[in-house]
Amino acid sequence: MWTKLTKTGVAALLFISLSGQAQPTEKPPLHGNHWMAVTGKPLAAEAGAQIFQKGGNAIDAACGMLGAVCTMWDVLSWGGETQALIYNPKTGKVIAIDALGFAPTGATPAFFKSKGYNFPPEYGPLAAVTPGTPGGLCYMLAEYGTMSLKEVLAPAMEMARGYAIEAQTANSFEGQKRRLKEWPYSKALFLPHAGEKREAPEAGEVFVQKDLLETLTKMVEAEQDALKHKKTRKEAIYAAYDRFYKGDIAKEFVRGCQEQGGLITMEDLAAWKPIEEEPMHVSYKGIEVYKLQQWTQGPSMLQALNILENFDLKGMGFNSTRYIHTVYQAMNLAFADRDFYYGDPYNNTGQPMKGLLSKEYAKDRAKLINFDRNDAMAAPGDPYPFEGRTNPFTELLKERAHMPMGGGRPGMGAPSTGGAMNSGAALVGSNDLAFDHTTPGVPIDESLYHDRLWRGTTSIEAADKDGWVISVTPSGGWNPACVAGHTGVGMSQRMQSFVLDSIIDPFNVVKPHQRPRVTLSPSLALKDGKPYLCFSVQGGDTQDQNLLQFFLDMVEFGMTVQQATEAPNVNSDQLWLSLGGERMEDRRPRPGHILLGNVTPPYVRQDLRKMGYISTYGDRTSGPINAIMIDSKHGTLWGGSSNNGEDYGIGW
Template identity: 60%
Template structure:
């Protein structure tokens, strides 16, 4: 039994959260936390945090209208979708909601599904190794509009019109950020393939002068008249339903029906099919939002909640189940031993993700009970090499831990960390095919949203999909998702995530929530792709093991592993590759190299975390937004 010697003492130390914003001296075995770039957001009545300042303002405006945290989260979702903050209205929405009236955490599953005709055979006939990265064939059915309206109808207080008002003002015209405008210009060759995308994104395109800038410039008013008309249709439908005597909830769902059954759906399907896509009206009609039970584990007295296997969220719980058997704090923050242990634990959790995670509403059934078993975690822990990186970590067998036999033993035996297709093609081949590189896929962006109020409502959202270069569906102004690429075509890679009509791809999107003694303690999520639960695991440990406050933990520099399979592009893996920042000392980097890692030093690892921590002593809320990128919050 190869265990980390002396590290299996289960500690029951209480959670200590440092309130000071500046720290000068720390014990060597605690966090080396600097003064933060941004201050903690202190709120008594509400907190709204998301990926863009304008969107955080939309949340604040909604709170000021009298909305609760769900209303504010929906307003921020609408605003970020309108801003193309690495998502748009045709993307997907994943959320966790704490309901103070019931004391329960509920999940919102608003991830689209593969359309009719989307089979492995279809994509192989197109000479594709995986579904494409962008365009009409990359799209699953739109999820964000339905997710927003179901959340609002079930848990909000305001009308759809009130919640969409900030986004509609933005669709009418808002000053676009320079970084976004320049990115649009860099993708003009792809965007110009599709007439409606070209019309919206490239208003200055001059076919006779290819050197002239086609995209808006930073600060220019960016207008989306088609999208505004679509949002107005939803608001008008709600108003008509209310005038006819319908309830608030029924009126919002009337707008939902217009999007998925009415003229908006018809235009989305028409535009998608004319461009070579597979959407049918039945695909949009049959799709539905699921309000579901999240999965959870207890880490040293803290109940941590994630969405289940249609996203990667359970890997965080699997990692915590292993780490609770280790005295993490005694290792010291970002020491060689700590980083090595973290890396190996993530290897084992992510290997399980790569083979066992998929759509729980589509057979075969994922072995969730076994994957989250504490006994299974201890078995996985025994396989960790305490001295060197293991580049050949494979999925385990969770089935015995739920009293079953593994139906995929033969596939499991043949499974390799690097997919055969990636080995055969190589990174260069996939780049020539137009697929994301490994690094692009790992950091493929999204946004994150946190909202909380004095009534006790707490919301954590990680929406995504329909990022630039987006295919805009006709006159709707709606950019469609590109999530199809997260499917695989070969069951030997993952028998639970093979593309099929009506099935959800296993996504990377992963909102998070933690409760202590039955009360909210922390809401947290992060932008990114396969980095997300790596970032969130380190953020969580920064707070509960290394005594950082929420802003210090959000700004702390993470380490990044590339050993798990990418969920995008070539789906390849790079065992042993490890990125750190200069804050990891040269001595530690040398020790990691000795353990078999290929250590890369970069200025800042990608970790744009947003979070809210609940101060039970003073009855207040502490908001945090990373100093990476444009993440921003407002509190009152």
């Protein structure tokens, strides 16, 4: 491909370190030999730096950053969910933290269908699962941190007393004020200038959260009281945990939730607990890549890596037509499996994860890739034989294959594991334009669709000189948030990630005390048994697409961590959306729809169009990736933070 490069293609090559020398990036790489803190907001990165400077380890710093981003409403809040991967240098093991809330009592398919929903709602009290972030923070700090909750929450509490709010968040309050006015506690918090032309705070105005400050103060009081009674550091942190989930904070949370029509009970809060679990992992060319279990979409990246290991990606050339096509097809095959087989393993057992992550299954899936065209009918495979079982869903998969996709088109194909590509349906168009499958020829609302596809959160990465490494992707309770009474806590909206019908995903049908399958996907990688990368990104269903390409940029194309965070990626729309929209047509896959960077050369665009792709373009398509590379050779840390948003890092 290199002989065909045009001027528009040269920019893409600037990301590749062909000679081993540094190449230009918009943001500078970060370097440190003591610690590194990277997250979604500059003030939150500063919170992590403060914790490190006071002697905390990477877990302490991550908890400090988590408290700060929740307090800043960085597309999440305290009522959301937290999930993390931690490398413990004392054991040499990677552990996983599941602090995702579960569905409350009364949350059933029949309940939501009686209200006219095809999926649980996007917003409001009925969108809420139990809060997970307070419990997850307390658990990580108690078990793997070194500091007190009082020390770690100090930056967040200072911010709750009042901080200068940035334009992005302030404007989001103003833009969502019609919905925020539906909930009295949200209206009082987010719209302090009620009745004026602008009711939300202005950029730079001091934003005060008295109720949240009281909630955090109560947690710290519980901890400090326990310490006065000679409890250990760990016991004292769990005393704060209990006050949130079983004490007066819980009572006010439940009262405020139910007053506004929510379902969460005191029994639900008391029954929920964070889970420490074994992560999933695969080896890609000798590098061990770790993800959370199948209650997240994380294993889909591992599946894609297994498929792509069968091809010479470096030989194809960075973002060549063949490379883009191969990565797109591998992602679609992995997402087809995600869409049907993933779900909470603690309430719906039997997911075929051993088969899905086997190298043999990946080889059979790789055989499905046709290098002439996009496979518009990519379907879930049959991983059960690869773990010695018979697929119990054969008939359901056949029925699923004939689900209407609009315009008279069938669904996403019948199950397959090998052989030739399934014969595809007629393509929806050949131009670089998107059309609504439900009404042929009618343009869809691209901004709304892509808001749902990319729906953001934040990410947190931290590492220290002693070898502790942590990657976190917290979320939930984003604006517009329904605040639970006088707690100052925005309730999660993660209920929308459940389905109400087995035909979409039999492992992810809502029921009380089950966790929804989420898009949130922190990542760790080890090389030669030692930490190599921790990386994460916001962006809904695109998270593991962007993280996959970030990883390949470094491993296959020799980019530095900062180059890889900025390098242009491609995104596939050929999957069931996990967020947003309460109708089937809002979430159905869009075969062949692809996001490309503006730097994509004209000949690549033309080649992809001939192969059945329908393209949209963006200036920055990497996703807001945050990452840390552990440089074992020099005993130092490299930090990278994408040029795609407000993400920021500090190292020392």
